[in-house]
Amino acid sequence: MFPCPEFPWQLYVGKETNYPANIQQELQKAVNESFDFLRVPLSHPRYSQHPDIKRNNAFTRSDFCLPSDQWNNCIQGKCNPNINPDSSCPKLREKWEKEMGRQIDWAVHLGVNAIVLPTPQLHCTNFARILNQYLEKGFYYQKVHVEIPADKWEIWNALRCMVGPSTALGVSLVITKELPEEKILDRWFGEPIMNVHIPRHIFLKNKQGFPVLPKEHQVFIQKLFKLKASVLIGSARDAEQIRGYICYLFKNQPRLNKIQSFSIDYWDNLQIPLQPLMHNLESMTYDIFEKDTVKYLLYENAIYSALKDNENYRIIMVVGAGRGPIASAALRAGRKAQRNIKVYALDKNPNAIVTLYNLLSTDWAGENIEVIESDMREWKPEEKADILVSELLGSFGDNELEPECLECAKHLVKEGGISIPCESISYLSPVSSQKNWTNAITVEKVPETPYVSMLHNFYSPWTTQKCFQFNYPSPSSNYSRFSSFKFPVATPLTIHGFGGYFESKLYKDITLSTVPETHSKDMCSWFPMYFPIKEPIFCPGGSEIEISVWRCCGSGKVWYEWVINMWKDGMLYKSSGLHNPNGKTYWIGVR
Amino acid sequence: MFPCPEFPWQLYVGKETNYPANIQQELQKAVNESFDFLRVPLSHPRYSQHPDIKRNNAFTRSDFCLPSDQWNNCIQGKCNPNINPDSSCPKLREKWEKEMGRQIDWAVHLGVNAIVLPTPQLHCTNFARILNQYLEKGFYYQKVHVEIPADKWEIWNALRCMVGPSTALGVSLVITKELPEEKILDRWFGEPIMNVHIPRHIFLKNKQGFPVLPKEHQVFIQKLFKLKASVLIGSARDAEQIRGYICYLFKNQPRLNKIQSFSIDYWDNLQIPLQPLMHNLESMTYDIFEKDTVKYLLYENAIYSALKDNENYRIIMVVGAGRGPIASAALRAGRKAQRNIKVYALDKNPNAIVTLYNLLSTDWAGENIEVIESDMREWKPEEKADILVSELLGSFGDNELEPECLECAKHLVKEGGISIPCESISYLSPVSSQKNWTNAITVEKVPETPYVSMLHNFYSPWTTQKCFQFNYPSPSSNYSRFSSFKFPVATPLTIHGFGGYFESKLYKDITLSTVPETHSKDMCSWFPMYFPIKEPIFCPGGSEIEISVWRCCGSGKVWYEWVINMWKDGMLYKSSGLHNPNGKTYWIGVR
Known part of the structure; x- marks a missing residue:
């Protein structure tokens, strides 16, 4: 793998080989060249056209050739590229149907890291049915990569619409010499691309004679890096140089922005939305929220601007104060506006209240701030707010019931007072x-x-x-x-x-x-x-x-x-x- | 209802009325005219345009007007025909949304037999959403009829594709003056038509001055009768005459064929396919099968023809003989062909064997027939069959494993022998x-x-x-x-x-x-x-x-x-x- 300090994930680059006489040696050679994995045919080429040939030899090498962990981690098993279980000839269909099953069975037996299937034809019902049977039974950890040329999205679409959903199934995207136009190509960013296969013939030679990719290809592949896909190259003589070039592209891909870096562990991970009204938030959740200094600065600026615009404003109520970051922002805004403000920090979560009380004798010592343990909908204060500050926003805006809560907090606001947000x-x-x-x-x-x-x-x-x-x-x-x-x-x-x-x-x-x-x-x-x-x-x-x-x-x-x-x-x-x-x-x- | 001895189900004819001053009287009048039900508006017309009008009066009559069983059996409640919760004007949308809910709630409260909804517009997401909420909660016994003109299948299609499947939901098909061409119209025979609404203006007058329908309409409506739909007509002065004419059409619809008559209780009823290989059939199942004399005559003719064509044929084995009807057919065929045949009647079901043994001393007394209790796949007879007769057919032909069973019975057949079926x-x-x-x-x-x-x-x-x-x-x-x-x-x-x-x-x-x-x-x-x-x-x-x-x-x-x-x-x-x-x-x- 290629660790690159600028990016918090690793690039895995593999090499495709013909059926090797000695897979152990071939793998050692690839590792010496810094490759992470090999993609090898699952069966001997002798059988690729005639899998039903009768011989004394077995149809492929023995599983003793490599120890289990190397099959698991370093080998992708490539199915016979000729298989076509959708052949219109019934005999061929039956032959390839059996062969597809036999190859997948063998790959499962070996425990290869990924089973690589060739591109089916557009009308691929039988290919889909066989694959679907395996997906339905489930794989323990193995992935299934279907090779699809970048300009053949329709084939992938047909296949995935027919088979049931499976996290084991992904695309090994084969980069084509001519890339289709952007709006055609960009659909791939919605697909589970597990591997990017860049054939040797896509590369050009630069002035120094080194293999490079056309600009357009560079941009597309750099975008694919962001999907954490591995890369596969052919076993050309200049494979090491090509690998070096791929690593160079990886290193020079556009940097992640702050939000991307922060969220990398959450990419495409589904979480159940919070329900802070029904459940009290936990310390860790507050921790994560409070890391976002940008948000609190925006609140501070908003409160400051409101104070500047309204010289009579003095009472600020923070409803749903949590562990106090917005109340602190209010205090800073007051200082900056040189206004003698009074802050109320209210929360209904008794665990957050503990922290708020502690703040009174630490960070907030000497400040004009009061902590209130109450539900904002029930609190009957002695004075009303000029500025009611809340942060009850969910990812879809109103899904943490900001409207319903603020409706019930209307009584806290003075005539002429405002709400932040408005x-x-x-x-x-x-x-x-x-x-x-x-x-x-x-x-x-x-x-x-x-x-x-x-x-x-x-x-x-x-x-x-x-x-x-x-x-x-x-x-x-x-x-x-x-x-x-x-x-x-x-x-x-x-x-x-x-x-x-x-x-x-x-x-x-x-x-x-x-x-x-x-x-x-x-x-x-x-x-x-x-x-x-x-x-x-x-x-x-x-x-x-x-x-x-x-x-x-x-x-x-x-x-x-x-x-x-x-x-x-x-x-x-x-x-x-x-x-x-x-x-x-x-x-x-x-x- | 209109009982008609030629048809084993009844025709229900109802009448649509305006909001009646006295529903009890109106219903009595309709019953006197031989109508089975009334379709009446759920709310007073005063509110149909302005359901949100504020008045002392309630928006409709009280539920005391009729006893429960009459609401249940004799009344269809028609929703305000103006409701359009898909109005592009937000205020109107909200108004009609509320009104649609109020009317359905009221209809559910009354317990009317059917809730009749007006035709929505083609873009009917909000109509569908409201209806879907009710369908999701479920109805106890009530049906929901959506009025759809015969030439507006697309609207029905959009609606049913949006709402979840429900056996409570059906179409009240409104017959149009001009019927679309047959291939457009016939799609309705795949839809759950619960009611056929024939407006007064569709009728012509014949030479005698009586209301009649154009030929094309007659044919279509007679086909709809076969879906057991009820019929609704308008409250014209000649309503009784029109009802008489509808009954006449019903009585003169094409007769059911034998298969239709036999199967009427099973129309569109789903049954789990039999698995006679895994489960022994029950007496009642045999009873039903044996009623089909046509099938046994076909078997008799087939055996007879085979005997005539092959003068050496003598040994007939019936595998899966059940309670003996095919063995009896074989005996009849032998007699008819004047051939001295030997019949083996084999079954694996010990309960059927009891019947077969009884037949030996009754119907089959003196015949050259032997009863074998065995699985055909295991039986090792002393002589082999000229004709192996079986009836292992399921509704999809091979779904009772005829191929697998006959494969294992191959050993029972002589060289040159045959299988019926072939x-x-x-x-x-x-x-x-x-x-x-x-x-x-x-x-x-x-x-x-x-x-x-x-x-x-x-x-x-x-x-x-x-x-x-x-x-x-x-x-x-x-x-x-x-x-x-x-x-x-x-x-x-x-x-x-x-x-x-x-x-x-x-x-x-x-x-x-x-x-x-x-x-x-x-x-x-x-x-x-x-x-x-x-x-x-x-x-x-x-x-x-x-x-x-x-x-x-x-x-x-x-x-x-x-x-x-x-x-x-x-x-x-x-x-x-x-x-x-x-x-x-x-x-x-x-x-």
């Missing part, structure tokens, strides 16, 4: 992400609930759209909402749900945003929300994706319902069906 | 049937298994295609099979799986068939097989339905896997996904 708006856009969807279906097993996920291995060519808006103090106490959107589809693709984001105006032009187009720089407190659908929807060119979302309120709970429809030629081609009716799977408790 | 072929065609699919999903809750179902409320405009073929004695012992088919789609429709049938050649041109195109006259031993898919697939015009089916054999079991793909413009628009991998849900035990 406005929150959720946003969404369709998402193509086989990986997040597969996780929702196979790991979490629940498609009718939204997840918090640092969407990374995903593709969405659309501008995010405004979904639900709330203003504070609210002019009405109806917090049910409905929004519907249409997203035109230019290039055929498959979508797996939608991503949710939010933008919250703290004060005037001081805004928190997780919306891709306007994301607050370096702010990492919130990951996006992912709303899955039960089945992916293929959207042909010229179709229109219609997303409808409801925020429903009733019987002490709040929940979302959603549906994604795909329209074409004025007809409903496909509906995801309505998700989460009556909040049956996911709801947020108001109490 | 060939079996399964057939299939795509099926549009919301009702059968809904039953599979909601009642049986298992979509990955085939069912035996007397497909009735279904639509399939395609010729059935040959699927798997088996010949006996079999030239090979490989009984795995694969078939793939393409069905072009001219008119947009939604499919829910495929129907399975079979044709079995007993001897030369004597054939048993359940294939729609060649069904053996009056033979009612087998109902079709229904292979569902997890989700319906909408197929636009110009698309192609690809059905692939595998018969898989291994580890002591046989199972089917299947997938339905919809292709258009060279792309896979939608795949059902592979069903039943490794026989995980449905398999047939070989032992």
